[in-house]
Amino acid sequence: MLELSAAIAGLVTGGAYALMGLSILLTYRLVAVVNFAQAAVGAFGAFAMVLLVEQGLPLWLAVLAGLGVGAAVHALVGLIMVRWFSGAGEGIKTAVTVAVYTSFIALGLRLFGAQHPHRFPKPFDTPAFTLGNVVVTWMAVITLLLAGLFAIVPVLLLRHTRIGVLLRALAERPQTAELIGIPVPRLAMAVWAITGAASALAIMIIAGQFASDFGSQALLITPALAAALVGAFRSFPLTLVGGMALGILQSVASTWSEIKEYRGVLPFVAILIVLVWSRRKERWDEFA
Numbered sequence: 224m225l226e227l228s229a230a231i232a233g234l235v236t237g238g239a240y241a242l243m244g245l246s247i248l249l250t251y252r253l254v255a256v257v258n259f260a261q262a263a264v265g266a267f268g269a270f271a272m273v274l275l276v277e278q279g280l281p282l283w284l285a286v287l288a289g290l291g292v293g294a295a296v297h298a299l300v301g302l303i304m305v306r307w308f309s310g311a312g313e314g315i316k317t318a319v320t321v322a323v324y325t326s327f328i329a330l331g332l333r334l335f336g337a338q339h340p341h342r343f344p345k346p347f348d349t350p351a352f353t354l355g356n357v358v359v360t361w362m363a364v365i366t367l368l369l370a371g372l373f374a375i376v377p378v379l380l381l382r383h384t385r386i387g388v389l390l391r392a393l394a395e396r397p398q399t400a401e402l403i404g405i406p407v408p409r410l411a412m413a414v415w416a417i418t419g420a421a422s423a424l425a426i427m428i429i430a431g432q433f434a435s436d437f438g439s440q441a442l443l444i445t446p447a448l449a450a451a452l453v454g455a456f457r458s459f460p461l462t463l464v465g466g467m468a469l470g471i472l473q474s475v476a477s478t479w480s481e482i483k484e485y486r487g488v489l490p491f492v493a494i495l496i497v498l499v500w501s502r503r504k505e506r507w508d509e510f511a
Contacts, residue, residue: 225250228274228357229361229474229475229477229478230471230474230475231354231357231359232334232362232363232474233470233472233475234359234366234467234470234474235360235363235366235428235429235432235472236315236361236432236470236471236473236474237466237467237468237469237471237474238363238366238367238369238370238428238452238466238467238470238471239366239370239425239426239428239429239432239443239466239470240422240426240429240447240449240450240466240467240469240470241370241373241374241375241445241450241462241463241464241465241467242366242369242370242424242428242466243261243262243265243364243422243425243426243429243443243444243446243447243450243452243465243466244375244379244446244447244448244449244450244454244462244463244465244466244471244490245370245373245374245421245451245453245459245462245463245466246261246418246420246421246425246447247311247448248372248417248451248457248459248462249259249322249377249417249418250379250414250415251451252377252456252457253285253390253414254301254304254411254414254415254499254509255313255316255351255412256304256313256316256317256320257313257316257320257456258300258317258320259317259321259323259324259444259448260320260321260323260324260327260352260444261297261320261418261419261422261444262422262426262440262441262442262443262444262447263323263328263441263444263446263475264296264297264327264419264422264445265293265301265329265333265419265422265423265426266327266331266385266426266437266440266441267292267293267296267327267423268289268290268291268292268294268296268419268420268422268423268424268426268427269282269289269293269342269423269427269440270331270334270335270437271288271289271292271342271442272286272288272289272292272343272384272423273285273289273329273333273341273344273435273439274286274341275288275289276344277341279305282437286427289423289427290423290424291420292421292423293419293420293422293423293424294329294416294417294420294423295413295416295419296327296419297416297418297419297420297422298412298415298416298419299416299506300320300323300415300419300511301411301412301416302321302325302412302415302484303319303415304316305411305412305414306353306410309335314378316447320335324441324444327441328389328437328438328441330440331437332436333438333479333489334372334437336436336437337440338466341435342435343427343431343435344429344431345431347360347361347362347365348360348361349361349428351363351455359415362428363496365428366428369424369428370466370467371463373421373459373463373465374459374460374462375459375461377459378459378460389410390410390414394416396439410448412414425443426443431445433475445490445494446466446469446470446473446490447466447486447493447494448490448494449465449491449494449497450465450466450469450470451465452461452462452465452493452494452497452498453465453466453468453493453497455501456475465493469489469490469493472489473486473487473489476489
């Protein structure tokens with residue numbers, strides 16, 4: 224029963240991991256950048272929200288403002304990429320996001336304080352229903368619904384709409400797309416802004432589950448990348464499954480005294496296993 228309770232508790236964490244992983248995947252699929260700064264961008268939006276709440280602003284207005292901050296900060300990163308690195312390879316773009324990540328960490332700790340954690344509101348932490356004598360909160364339900372939407376909507380958008388065709392052209396042949404008249408910079412900036420807002424939403428959901436300082440929230444990039452790796456940076460459904468599994472596994476591990484102190488390294492273990500497995504597959508193909 225303890226493990227079942229922990230697994231259900233892990234739905235919120237897993238859903239937020241999946242939401243963040245799907246945001247990273249969406250950025251990669253549409254603008255071909257593995258963005259290491261995405262969690263830090265989300266943390267800017269989440270901390271802007273909590274500061275506004277502390278100043279007395281109604282929660283729903285603060286959430287909208289936080290989403291706007293996440294979108295604006297990520298659009299700024301996108302502007303740098305579009306203006307100065309549009310012709311660079313994926314490796315260079317990824318290296319730029321690592322530099323942006325370290326800069327954002329330093330700036331975030333300066334702006335929001337490293338020694339004074341904030342108390343994040345939990346408006347949906349009330350019971351929704353009971354499953355096997357275990358209470359499921361509205362936060363778990365809402366997080367799962369959001370993660371599901373983020374896994375389904377991009378697939379439908381890319382496959383069945385004209386804007387999806389334009390976005391695929393932007394990701395796969397940006398220079399050709401620009402030559403045939405597609406507004407590449409405008410579309411790219413929209414993608415950066417939307418994924419920034421999604422990252423801010425994911426951090427707002429998960430912030431109350433971890434240490435509420437900027438550095439800890441920005442480190443959530445690790446489980447998010449693990450989720451995206453499970454989906455091989457291609458599959459939205461597998462990224463959803465990877466994020467959910469990781470969150471539930473971490474929560475269940477917290478009930479086992481032998482390994483609970485090491486549950487924080489599980490995302491690194493997941494990344495290592497996925498990378499080793501993918502390399503083994505390539506070796507098998509070579510010998511075949």
